[in-house]
Amino acid sequence: xxxxxxxxxxxxxxxxxxxxxxxxxxxxxxxxxxxxxxxxxxxxxxxxxxxxxxxxxxxxxxxxxxxxxxxxxxxxxxxxxxxxxxxxxxxxxxxxxxxxxxxxxxxxxxxxxxxxxxxxxxxxxxxxxxxxxxxxxxxxxxxxxxxxxxxxxxxxxxxxxxxxxxxxxxxxxxxxxxxxxxxxxxxxxxxxxxxxxxxxxxxxxxxxxxxxxxxxxxxxxxxxxxxxxxxxxxxxxxxxxxxxxxxxxxxxxxxxxxxxxxxxxxxxxxxxxxxxxxxxxxxxxxxxxxxxxxxxxxxxxxxxxxxxxxxxxxxxxxxxxxxxxxxxxxxxxxxxxxxxxxxxxxxxxxxxxxxxxxxxxxxxxxxxxxxxxxxxxxxxxxxxxxxxxxxxxxxxxxxxxxxxxxxxxxxxxxxxxxxxxxxxxxxxxxxxxxxxxxxxxxxxxxxxxxxxxxxxxxxxxxxxxxxxxxxxxxxxxxxxxxxxxxxxxxxxxxxxxxxxxx
Ligand code: ACM
Numbered sequence: 001x002x003x004x005x006x007x008x009x010x011x012x013x014x015x016x017x018x019x020x021x022x023x024x025x026x027x028x029x030x031x032x033x034x035x036x037x038x039x040x041x042x043x044x045x046x047x048x049x050x051x052x053x054x055x056x057x058x059x060x061x062x063x064x065x066x067x068x069x070x071x072x073x074x075x076x077x078x079x080x081x082x083x084x085x086x087x088x089x090x091x092x093x094x095x096x097x098x099x100x101x102x103x104x105x106x107x108x109x110x111x112x113x114x115x116x117x118x119x120x121x122x123x124x125x126x127x128x129x130x131x132x133x134x135x136x137x138x139x140x141x142x143x144x145x146x147x148x149x150x151x152x153x154x155x156x157x158x159x160x161x162x163x164x165x166x167x168x169x170x171x172x173x174x175x176x177x178x179x180x181x182x183x184x185x186x187x188x189x190x191x192x193x194x195x196x197x198x199x200x201x202x203x204x205x206x207x208x209x210x211x212x213x214x215x216x217x218x219x220x221x222x223x224x225x226x227x228x229x230x231x232x233x234x235x236x237x238x239x240x241x242x243x244x245x246x247x248x249x250x251x252x253x254x255x256x257x258x259x260x261x262x263x264x265x266x267x268x269x270x271x272x273x274x275x276x277x278x279x280x281x282x283x284x285x286x287x288x289x290x291x292x293x294x295x296x297x298x299x300x301x302x303x304x305x306x307x308x309x310x311x312x313x314x315x316x317x318x319x320x321x322x323x324x325x326x327x328x329x330x331x332x333x334x335x336x337x338x339x340x341x342x343x344x345x346x347x348x349x350x351x352x353x354x355x356x357x358x359x360x361x362x363x364x365x366x367x368x369x370x371x372x373x374x375x376x377x378x379x380x381x382x383x384x385x386x387x388x389x390x391x392x393x394x395x396x397x398x399x400x401x402x403x404x405x406x407x408x409x410x411x412x413x414x415x416x417x418x419x420x421x422x423x424x425x426x427x428x429x430x431x432x433x434x435x436x437x438x439x440x441x442x443x444x445x446x447x448x449x450x451x452x453x454x455x456x457x458x459x460x461x462x463x464x465x466x467x468x469x470x471x472x473x474x475x476x477x478x479x480x481x482x483x484x485x486x487x488x489x490x491x492x493x494x495x496x497x498x499x500x501x502x
Pocket of ligand 1: 372
């Protein structure tokens with residue numbers, strides 16, 4: 001059956017059920033959205049309307065919500081009695097993906113089906129994820145992609161039962177979210193004069209302006225689309241470093257307005273960071289207010305990574321502020337800054353998540369850590385009673401090479417093979433049960449300095465994301481068995497036109 005991710009429990013019996021033109025759909029009122037999803041992803045491509053049925057029977061699909069099941073848990077029964085799907089409060093979209101994968105791969109084709117017989121083998125599946133955070137991050141700042149591609153990434157994430165799409169919306173090289181109160185963020189900050197060519201160490205440029213942004217309306221619609229697929233969009237506004245595009249738009253946000261620079265055209269870490277005035281804190285709060293309006297996500301990502309402290313150390317204004325706040329050093333200033341954002345988010349019933357540098361200078365109460373420089377940040381956070389998402393660059397940075405660089409398109413560096421990804425264990429060895437309980441899950445990162453096209457994003461994401469999805473679902477086993485399933489899964493990706501690495 002070659003399901004990816006592999007379900008927790010599956011038993012088969014001989015025989016197959018047929019999806020036909022006359023198959024009906026009987027859905028609980030609470031399962032209305034899942035019924036629509038089933039019609040879209042299964043009914044339409046199979047040429048079946050899945051018209052509402054009055055009662056269950058051999059030629060019906062039954063969709064039920066059972067609040068007694070865990071949130072993302074589901075049961076799927078396919079037998080001569082018909083198809084019965086039962087899900088926890090958020091389980092049904094994942095069951096729909098399983099049913100889709102149980103059908104012939106042609107169900108993923110966008111053109112005519114060529115007369116495929118829509119048979120589903122008799123199975124009993126009981127399935128639930130091990131981890132509640134199963135994510136993929138897309139960096140839309142280093143390269144902007146059309147909004148249609150964000151939908152495609154959401155759909156591909158959903159196919160693999162991920163539940164988080166994290167959008168890295170701002171960075172030194174571009175600001176991608178429309179903010180009504182600060183129009184220059186996108187008028188100025190969404191555009192750069194050119195981009196680097198080749199590896200950044202070569203210092204070459206293409207001379208071609210690059211940019212783009214997403215309107216709040218576009219992002220709201222994307223959020224709604226993702227929700228029906230069981231996916232939360234987690235937005236990231238990276239601060240107080242990685243803010244050069246915003247400072248280019250509003251120089252007063254920087255430590256020295258005279259030193260503001262245009263939106264960055266080169267990759268790497270930049271010295272220009274936010275100043276630590278109350279006015280700048282207010283700016284960040286205002287931006288986050290609009291972010292909260294668009295994104296209902298419980299977690300809001302505020303970055304916090306790679307904030308060089310030189311400006312704060314050299315700026316008399318920042319030093320005066322440090323003394324006024326009674327803080328010992330610039331690291332403490334970063335922690336103070338993140339703390340202000342955490343307090344703001346908490347006031348609005350949300351939670352802060354940031355890259356592991358938010359541990360520097362002391363971790364803000366309630367903050368969740370995304371551990372990227374390795375696992376230590378996540379380990380320290382979990383031991384201190386904080387939640388953590390494990391994203392070590394060694395295993396989850398999909399901008400790294402996936403095979404020896406010879407013969408691969410240019411990448412930032414590193415080497416993370418499919419097999420390494422598949423072997424990843426999100427709960428680090430040595431954590432006691434309580435700390436292990438703070439490991440929410442894992443996430444793949446698509447940093448986009450070296451991913452100028454959407455096809456290239458897909459090439460780097462797949463099939464490594466297939467492997468990480470199974471790790472996050474908690475059913476990864478023998479690599480050889482996985483690659484065998486992957487071979488069949490590739491036919492689905494082929495029908496979808498995914499430009500994965502073969
Ligand atoms: C990061 O890679 N700077 C989180």
